[in-house]
Amino acid sequence: MDFEPSPRAADYLARVRAFMRDEIAPVEPAFWAGIRQANHGADWQRWEVPEMLEELKRKARAQGLWNMFLPDSQAGAGLSVLEYAPIAEESGRSLLAPTVFNCNAPDSGNMELLFKYGSEEQKARWLQPLLAGEIRSAFCMTEPDVASSDATNMRATAVVEGDQIVLNGRKWWSSGIGDPHTKILVVMAHTPDAAKGKHEQHSMVLVPVETPGVTIERMLPVFGFYDEPHGHGEIRFENVRLPLSAFVGGPGRGFEIAQGRLGPGRIHHAMRCIGAAEAALELMVHRGMARVAFGKPLMELGGNAERLAEARIAIDQARLLTLHAAWKIDTVGAAKAMKEISLIKVVAPNVLQQVCDMAIQIHGGAGLSDDTPLSAFFIQARSIRLADGPDEVHKTLIAKLELKRLGYGKQGGGKA
Amino acid sequence: MDFEPSPRAADYLARVRAFMRDEIAPVEPAFWAGIRQANHGADWQRWEVPEMLEELKRKARAQGLWNMFLPDSQAGAGLSVLEYAPIAEESGRSLLAPTVFNCNAPDSGNMELLFKYGSEEQKARWLQPLLAGEIRSAFCMTEPDVASSDATNMRATAVVEGDQIVLNGRKWWSSGIGDPHTKILVVMAHTPDAAKGKHEQHSMVLVPVETPGVTIERMLPVFGFYDEPHGHGEIRFENVRLPLSAFVGGPGRGFEIAQGRLGPGRIHHAMRCIGAAEAALELMVHRGMARVAFGKPLMELGGNAERLAEARIAIDQARLLTLHAAWKIDTVGAAKAMKEISLIKVVAPNVLQQVCDMAIQIHGGAGLSDDTPLSAFFIQARSIRLADGPDEVHKTLIAKLELKRLGYGKQGGGKA
Amino acid sequence: MDFEPSPRAADYLARVRAFMRDEIAPVEPAFWAGIRQANHGADWQRWEVPEMLEELKRKARAQGLWNMFLPDSQAGAGLSVLEYAPIAEESGRSLLAPTVFNCNAPDSGNMELLFKYGSEEQKARWLQPLLAGEIRSAFCMTEPDVASSDATNMRATAVVEGDQIVLNGRKWWSSGIGDPHTKILVVMAHTPDAAKGKHEQHSMVLVPVETPGVTIERMLPVFGFYDEPHGHGEIRFENVRLPLSAFVGGPGRGFEIAQGRLGPGRIHHAMRCIGAAEAALELMVHRGMARVAFGKPLMELGGNAERLAEARIAIDQARLLTLHAAWKIDTVGAAKAMKEISLIKVVAPNVLQQVCDMAIQIHGGAGLSDDTPLSAFFIQARSIRLADGPDEVHKTLIAKLELKRLGYGKQGGGKA
C-alpha cells in the first residue's frame, strides 16, 4: 500500500504543475471572460471553442502532457491509476487544464472504453482522432423520464433488425454535447433478449452525431451555468439506424463496459475534486487574510480558523481515501475495488461542496459570481454528487458490501 | 405571543393563495421559459420585462393584493409584521408572485424606507410610482473592494459641497438594477464628520439612475444565474452631483435607516424562504413518489423518508421562530428584537438550502436544471446567507447578546 | 396559537422559580454529594432516599407546587398542557426539582393513566398515595429480548385464566424501580385474542411490586450512571397471578392507553430537556468567561461564540416547537397531534445532547465529571433519544404523515 509516486509519475506531475503555472494560469481568466462576453448561454448552436484552447492543447501535446490518464504506454503515458491520481488532482485546480491535457471527461472515459472494448475499425475511426484531440465525444446514459439511479430503468432501445441497429429513446445530461467538435456519442440502450439476465440486455452503441434521427434538443443549465462550450444536452434518438458494427464489444455488454469505464473515471473525478478543493481552500485563505472586518482579517474572526482546519481535515482524508482506491484498482482490478470506489464517489464531491461553501462564505458576494472559480467548483461538486450514481445509491452499495463482509446477504453487488 | 392570524390577515392569505393558484401558477412556467428563450444572459441592456408580468400586476392590484407588506393602512394593507408573515410565506412559493403583488425586494424595503424617512417631495416623486408599481428601485450598500460584512468599511462617499452632494464610489450586488423599469437607487455612503460617532457618518442618498456619473458596469451572475430581468449589478459612481434634498432623512442617518429597513425586510426574506422550502418539500415528495428505482418509489428507499422528516422538522421550527421574531417586532420594535431577527436571518436561508439540496438529490439531474424552481430556490438560499450580513456576523451578534443577557460585556449591539 | 401563559400559569411559574432558587438550589449539590458518598452503585438493594428530599416535597406541597402536570383542577393544578410547559421547562433545569414537585417521570405518566383509565378501586389504592407523594411507581414496557421500537414485538403475556391474570415475561429499563418507595408497576403485556386487531391485544396491568413471581434482577447503568436512588431496572415476571381487577381499563386496551399516556408525557420530557439545555448554556457561558487560555476568556476563542449562537438557535426553535405541540394537544387532542408530538420527541433531546456536548467541551474534564450537572443532562438526553420510541421511529412516522398529507398512503399512523 505504497502511495508514493514513482519517479516517472513525479516527473509528469512536476511538468504538469509547471505547465499549468506557466501556460494555463496566465491565460485562463481571459479564456473564461471571452466565453462570457460572447455570451451565448442556452443558444448553444452558436457556441464556439476559442482558438486559445487549441493552441494550449498543441503546446501540451508537444510536451507529452497528453492522454496521461490512459494506462497504456503507447496510447497514453503508461501510468497506473495511482500514478495518474496526483496529476488528476493537480489538473483539477483549473477548470481548463483537464481539456488542455486531453484528460477531460467524458472523453477520457470514452477513450478508455474504446481502447479496451473497441474493434479495430472503431479505434481507427474514433479513438485515433480522440487521442489526437481533434474531435470530442459524449456519453449518453441518463434518461429524463425514469429514475436513472437504477440503470435497469433505462428505456432507450437498441434493437437489432437484420443487419442494422435501430436506436430509439431520449437521453439527457449528455456532457460535452454542446462542443462543436463533438462528433461521436457513446449511447447505452436496452437490447431486449429474453434469454439473458437483467444485466446482459444493454448495449453500448457508437452513434455519429450527424446520423439521421439524432436531435439535440437543448442544453441544460446547472444552477444557470451552461458549462459553455462543453455543455450538457438533451438528445432525442428517433429510428436512428446504424450498422451492427456500431456495437461496442457486441450487444448485451453494456453493464459490463459501463462498470469498467466508471472505475478509473471515478478516481479521476474524485482527484479533480480534491484539486479543486485545495484551490478553493487557498482562495479562502488568501481572501480571508486580505479582507479586514471589525479590525481583523476575516480568517481570524469567529469560527473561520476552525472551519479552515475542518477543510484541511476533510481534504487530507479524501485524498488518502482516493489514493487507496486507486491502489486497490491497480492491485486487484476495479471489480474487486467496488466498495473503495463507492467510498470516494461519495466523499470527494461532498468535500468539495463543503469547502466551496466555506470559501464562498469568506468571499461574500464575489464567491457567488464568476469572478473566482468557486461558483464553478461548487457546481462541479453538486453535479458529481448526482452523476455516475447519486450519493444514496453508493451508500446503499457500501452498506450491502459491509453486510456481506460480515456474513449477511448473498452477492452484495448491485450496480452503482 | 399569539401567532394566529387575525380575520383580516386570514382573508388576505386566502385570497393570495387563490390568486397564486388561479392566476400565477398557470402562467409562471411560460413566463420563465419566455425569459430563457429570449436568452440575453449577461447582455443586460437587452433585458425586457414580459408584458405578462404587467398584466398580472394589474389584476393583483385590482383585487387589492398589493403592497401588503406595508403596515400603513392607506399606503399598504395595514397588516402588522406578524399578520403579513404568512402572506410572505405563501408568495415565496413562487419566484414570480412577490413581484406580482408589488411586495418584492428591494422595492418593498425601499418603499418602507421612503414611507418612514422620506420627505414629502421624495414621497411624491419616488414613493408614489413605486407604490403604483410603475417604476422599480435598487438598494446600493455592498461594495466590491472591502469586507462589507463590516459596514463601517464602506468607502463610497457622499460629501456635501455647497448645496450639492457629491457621490463617489463603487457598489455591487445592487439587486433589481437590471430591470429596465428601475429608475431610482437608494445609495448608502460615507459623509465624513469628525464631530460624530462611527455610526453617524453615513447617509442614504436617492440617486436617479440617469444622473450623470452613474455607470452600470455589469450584471453579476449567482452560480451562472442572472436573475433576469431583475439582476444584481455593479455600479460606478463618479462625481455624481445631487441636490441636498437627495439625502433621506438628512446626512448621517444611514445606519439608523438601514437598521429600520432591515428588520421587517428580514422577516419577509425569512418567510419567503420558508414558503420556498415548503414548495421544495412538496416537489421532493411528488417526485419521490412518482419515480421508481430498485422496485420502490424513491421516497421509500434508504434514508429518504428520514430526510423528509428532517426537512419537516427544520421548516416547522424556522416558521415558528420567524413568527416569533415578527411578533417581537410588532410588540417591542425592531431595535429590541435584534437577537430574534438575527436568529431567523441565520436559520431561514440555511433551512431552505438544506431542503433544496435534499429535493435536488431526489430529482436527480432535473433538480439541477431549470425544469423545476429548485435550482432558483437553492440560489436564493445561498445568496441570502450572504446578503444583509453573512451567517457568521449574525451568529457573532447573537453570541454577544447572549453574553450581555448573562451579565457579560457592555452594549452587546454591533451592527449586523 | 397563543403561547403566552395565562395569569394563573405565570403565577405558578413565578412561584416554581422562586422555590427552586430559594429551597432547591441551596441544597441540591449536597443532596447529590450525599448520594455519591453513600456510593451504593449497582448494589441497589441498599439504595436510600435522603430525608432531605421528603422535606423538600413537604414544603413544595404546602405551597401548592404539587402535581402541576395534571390538568384536572382537583387532583392537579388545572393547567393545560401549554400552561404547564414552561413549568416543566423550569423544573428541568434541576435534576431534583421534578421529584420535589411530584411531577417526575414515570410517576406523572402513571398518575395521568390512573386518573384517566383507572377504576375507583385502583384510584383509591394507587392514585391517591401517588398524588400524595407517599409512594412511587414504575412503567414496564420495553423488553430485553426484542426490538422494542416495534411495540408489537412484545413477548410478555398477561393471560386470563379464570378469574386471574397470569403474567409472564421480562422487562427492562423500568425506570424508578430502584427507589425503595416504589410500590406499584404498570406493566404492558400481550393478552392474545384472535378475534381482535393487532393493536387490541395488549393490556395494562397493575402489579404490586411485592407480588410473588416478581423479581428485580438488577439495575442498569447508563454510561456508568445508575440514576440512584431512582434507577432503571430489569424485572422478571414468572407466573405472577393477579385479580382481573388489575387490568387498567380492561384487557386489550394497552396501545390505546399507552398513546394517551405518551402524548403529554413527551411534552414534559421535551420541556425538561429545554430547561436543562438552558441551564447547560448558562454553565457554558459562565465557565467560558471565567476561564482564560491564550490570553482570552474561552468564550471568545475560535468558534466558541458561534457555537453559543447555534445553541441559542437550537434551543429557541425547540421551545417554540414544543409549545406549538402542547397547544395542538390542548386544541385537538393528542391523537391528532401525533406529528407535532413526534417532531419534538426528536428535536428536544437532540438539542440537549448537542448543547451539553458543547458545554462539556468548554468545561474540559470538569464537564465529564459529576462536579456539574452536565454529564447527567447529557445522559438524560442520550437516554430520551431511545426512550418512548427512538429518533428513527419518530422520523419514520413524521415522514408517513407528511406523505399522507400530500395524498400518499392510507392511514399513515403507525404506533410510535
Added chain:
Amino acid sequence: MDFEPSPRAADYLARVRAFMRDEIAPVEPAFWAGIRQANHGADWQRWEVPEMLEELKRKARAQGLWNMFLPDSQAGAGLSVLEYAPIAEESGRSLLAPTVFNCNAPDSGNMELLFKYGSEEQKARWLQPLLAGEIRSAFCMTEPDVASSDATNMRATAVVEGDQIVLNGRKWWSSGIGDPHTKILVVMAHTPDAAKGKHEQHSMVLVPVETPGVTIERMLPVFGFYDEPHGHGEIRFENVRLPLSAFVGGPGRGFEIAQGRLGPGRIHHAMRCIGAAEAALELMVHRGMARVAFGKPLMELGGNAERLAEARIAIDQARLLTLHAAWKIDTVGAAKAMKEISLIKVVAPNVLQQVCDMAIQIHGGAGLSDDTPLSAFFIQARSIRLADGPDEVHKTLIAKLELKRLGYGKQGGGKA
C-alpha cells in the same frame, strides 16, 4: 508513503489477533462482570486488580506480545510507529487488551518518556518494573483550577530549594492513579526561571506515590463511569520534597518532553479509537441483523444502511489519516509531523463517538448499559476529545499551520 506492514509487523499483528481471540475474548466479559459485582465505585481505596489480568499478562509476555509500542528493539519490539499502528488498532477492539499487552496509556507514554529522557538510575528504579508490568504509573498534567488547554496556565510548582525539589499544586484527570499497582507519578510543574522562555520553565518530576505530601483526594467519574480499577484521580501535592535527581532530563524541559511523549501516544490513542470503532460497527451490524421491527431487520429500516455506510466512510478515512501521520513521524520526526498529529487527534475520537452513537441507537437500551462495550467506547471517545488538548485547540493549531504554509504568520507552532 507505504502503509503496508512489514513481515515482522504482520506477524505480530497475526499473533495479537489470535491471542485476543483465544485468550482475551473468552474471559473479558467475566473480567468486567467481576469488577461490576465487586462494585466499589467511587470508593477507590477498595479497588482491586483481578488476578485474571495478571495471568493474561504473564501469558502475553511469554509469547512476546509485550511492550510492542516501544520502538527500541531491546526494551520493546523494535517496531516503527507505523508498524505498531495496526497492532494498536487491533488491541483497541478490547477494553482489556492494551493492559494485557503492557501497551496501555499512560504507562506506554511514561515508559517512552523514561526510555528517552530518563537517567540510568530512573530507568533502573522505574522503567524496569514498568517494562516488566510489575508496577503502573500515572501522568499528572491537567489542573482543576485553570484552563489546561493552554498549558502555560499551569500553577503547580516544582521549585528547587538547595538539593531538593519542592512540589506544590493540584492535578486531576491523572489516569491510572486508582490502580493499586500504581507506584510512580510523572508530574509536570512550573519551575520559574526568569532567564528562560515561556516554554522552558516547566519540568517533569518523578514522584513516588507514597511520598509524604501526596494526597489522592478522589476518583473522577466520566458520565458515572469510574474506569475501575484504572481510575482518573485528583491529587494534591503539598510541600512534597524530592531529590534533584527526580527531574526527568533536568529542570525546564517539561514542554520539550511533553511534546515528545505526545506524538506517538496520539497515534496509539487514535488507532485504538479506530479499532474500537470497527468493533462498534460490527456490533451494530450484528445487532441490526438479529433484531426485527416492522417486519424487517433493523439494519434494513430507514436510514440505517446509509448510516452504516457513513460509519465505514468515516473509519476508513480516519485509519488512512492516522497511518499517514504515523508514517510522517517515522520519516521526519514528531516535531515536523505536528499538523498530521493534530489532524488525527481531532478525527479519531470524533469518529469513534459518531459510530458509537449510531451503534447505541441500533442497540436501544442495551447500548446504554454495560451489556456491550459500546458505552465504554463512547466514554473513551468523549474523554479523548478533551484529553491531550481539546478538539478546538488542535483545530486552531491546524489552521495556524495552514496559514503558515500559505505564507501567513510566523512560527505557526503553538503548543497543543
